[in-house]
Amino acid sequence: MKNPLSLFYLLVVALLFASSAGAEVKSLRGDAAVDSNADTQAAELKTYYKDHQPLQRDYLQQPPLIPHQIDGYIINVKHNKCLSCHSWKNYREHNATKISQTHFESRDGAVLSNVSARRYFCTQCHVPQVDAKPLVENTFQPVDTMRMN
Numbered sequence: 517m518k519n520p521l522s523l524f525y526l527l528v529v530a531l532l533f534a535s536s537a538g539a540e541v542k543s544l545r546g547d548a549a550v551d552s553n554a555d556t557q558a559a560e561l562k563t564y565y566k567d568h569q570p571l572q573r574d575y576l577q578q579p580p581l582i583p584h585q586i587d588g589y590i591i592n593v594k595h596n597k598c599l600s601c602h603s604w605k606n607y608r609e610h611n612a613t614k615i616s617q618t619h620f621e622s623r624d625g626a627v628l629s630n631v632s633a634r635r636y637f638c639t640q641c642h643v644p645q646v647d648a649k650p651l652v653e654n655t656f657q658p659v660d661t662m663r664m665n
């Protein structure tokens with residue numbers, strides 16, 4: 517950079533950017549360092565239910581929570597443990613809920629003959645049930661026409 521003034525401007529812009537980015541980002545535990553004191557440490561991981569009833573969904577498009585343990589269930593390119601019970605081929609044998617038709621749609625809306633890549637990694641959207649307090653207050657109410665419970 518030949519002009520020393522342009523280097524100066526570049527520095528000012530970089531500093532402005534850094535300070536504004538810092539001001540906007542705020543995590544749930546605040547500004548405290550991760551291990552500074554017990555209050556700010558993440559809570560102990562609750563134990564998941566081994567086998568539980570499915571929970572009512574709060575709204576139509578909500579991915580249902582997983583009512584059973586999933587320890588050791590492998591999902592990779594070659595193998596998908598979830599589908600061994602939840603696919604349309606296997607659900608009857610295991611008395612499991614079959615994946616819904618939305619799981620067959622490609623991102624362009626084409627209906628495929630097998631699970632779409634965007635719905636292959638089940639735990640991207642479905643998480644096991646756990647008896648945990650919400651991290652932030654939530655007063656969500658579904659609109660009446662889409663109420664599931």
Ligand code: HEC
Pocket residue numbers: 568569570571579580581582583584586589597598599600601602610611612613638639642
């Ligand atoms: C050994 C069979 C089996 C495997 C493997 C399995 N499930 Fe299930 N799953 C079930 C059964 C059976 C139910 C129904 C439980 C009930 O209705 O009480 C269920 C229920 C669910 C539900 C709740 C559906 C609803 O309507 O509320 C979700 C979500 C789910 N499983 C996701 C998964 C995911 C994700 C995986 C993989 C990480 C997985 N399951 C692996 C048998 C299985």
Ligand code: HEC
Pocket residue numbers: 576577578579580596598599602613614615616617618619631634635636637638639640641642
């Ligand atoms: C991109 C997010 C996403 C992924 C990935 C995904 N799901 Fe779902 N799933 C949903 C949503 C949202 C619903 C509820 C609305 C619907 O059926 O589309 C749902 C519904 C379900 C249901 C209940 C169906 C019913 O008729 O009540 C089951 C069972 C299920 N998913 C299992 C799975 C399994 C097994 C996988 C992995 C192969 C998977 N899902 C991957 C978002 C996802």
